[in-house]
Amino acid sequence: xxxxxxxxxxxxxxxxxxxxxxxxxxxxxxxxxxxxxxxxxxxxxxxxxxxxxxxxxxxxxxxxxxxxxxxxxxxxxxxxxxxxxxxxxxxxxxxxxxxxxxxxxxxxxxxxxxxxxxxxxxxxxxxxxxxxxxxxxxxxxxxxxxxxxxxxxxxxxxxxxxxxxxxxxxxxxxxxxxxxxxxxxxxxxxxxxxxxxxxxxxxxxxxxxxxxxxx
Numbered sequence: 001x002x003x004x005x006x007x008x009x010x011x012x013x014x015x016x017x018x019x020x021x022x023x024x025x026x027x028x029x030x031x032x033x034x035x036x037x038x039x040x041x042x043x044x045x046x047x048x049x050x051x052x053x054x055x056x057x058x059x060x061x062x063x064x065x066x067x068x069x070x071x072x073x074x075x076x077x078x079x080x081x082x083x084x085x086x087x088x089x090x091x092x093x094x095x096x097x098x099x100x101x102x103x104x105x106x107x108x109x110x111x112x113x114x115x116x117x118x119x120x121x122x123x124x125x126x127x128x129x130x131x132x133x134x135x136x137x138x139x140x141x142x143x144x145x146x147x148x149x150x151x152x153x154x155x156x157x158x159x160x161x162x163x164x165x166x167x168x169x170x171x172x173x174x175x176x177x178x179x180x181x182x183x184x185x186x187x188x189x190x191x192x193x194x195x196x197x198x199x200x201x202x203x204x205x206x207x208x209x210x211x212x213x214x215x
Contacts, residue, residue: 032173036130036166043130043164044213050133054188055201056209063214066158067093070122073156073210074099077119081110081148085141086122090158094122104148115151121206122156123149127174128164133188135159135211136171138181146184154208157186161215 001009036043048058061069070090074080075097082091084105095101102118104110115121124142128135135157137143149155165171175183190205201207 030169031167032169034131034166038165038170039162041161041215043166044161044215046130046166047128047133047164048213050130051188051209051211054133055191056133056188056211059210059212060215061212066090066212066214067096069212070094070156070158071096073212074120074122077154079117079119081115081118081121081144081152083123083141083144083148085144086124087142090122094156104144106145109145110148112147112151115148118152120154120156121148121152123158125157125159125163127171128159129168129171130164130166132168134168134171135186136175137184137186138175138178139183140181146182149184149186150205153202153206154210155186155206156210156212158212158214161213164213 036046044060048060051058059069059073067089070093074094077099079100079102080094081102081104082094084103091101099119102110102114104115123137123144124140125135126138126140126143137146137149139146143149165174175181186209189201189207189209190203191199191201192203193199
């Protein structure tokens with residue numbers, strides 16, 4: 001038996017032993033809700049506070065102001081990646097200033113080189129968590145593949161106030177309705193720190209995150 005076979009044998013043995021008994025029950029005594037009502041002004045204010053702390057750009061607007069807000073944000077980016085299920089009025093607003101639309105679909109995904117040179121990507125989101133400042137995408141047609149929100153250097157994400165919940169368990173309850181969907185959890189622009197704790201942005205994703213909250 002060579003080294004590879006020995007390692008695989010030990011893995012199989014461990015897996016076999018781990019499956020001989022039922023998994024222990026998961027403690028569910030943690031806090032599942034807060035006093036902050038989902039979608040309330042308090043929930044949105046808390047989310048904004050966290051997002052700003054993470055260096056995201058936050059823009060609040062009414063539904064009637066959304067087109068102008070997107071036009072202002074994306075008017076000079078050159079090209080915008082959009083998923084197939086994005087509302088047409090959002091796409092029209094984003095490209096009204098002359099930006100080129102780059103449609104990404106499951107059947108015809110854009111190559112990584114095209115994503116890398118795109119000016120921005122525009123998506124919706126599934127849910128946002130106020131306490132942690134996290135936005136979650138779950139791959140639905142208005143959010144698209146994970147790659148389109150990871151490769152372009154700028155992500156513009158539209159979020160409605162009604163999608164903002166206070167706690168992680170509340171968000172997991174929403175996401176648990178469709179557990180098969182791939183999830184992307186976003187908390188501010190992509191950033192990491194080196195061994196001297198010097199912040200470096202854009203290593204694993206967009207350096208700029210614009211969150212448009214529709215109230």
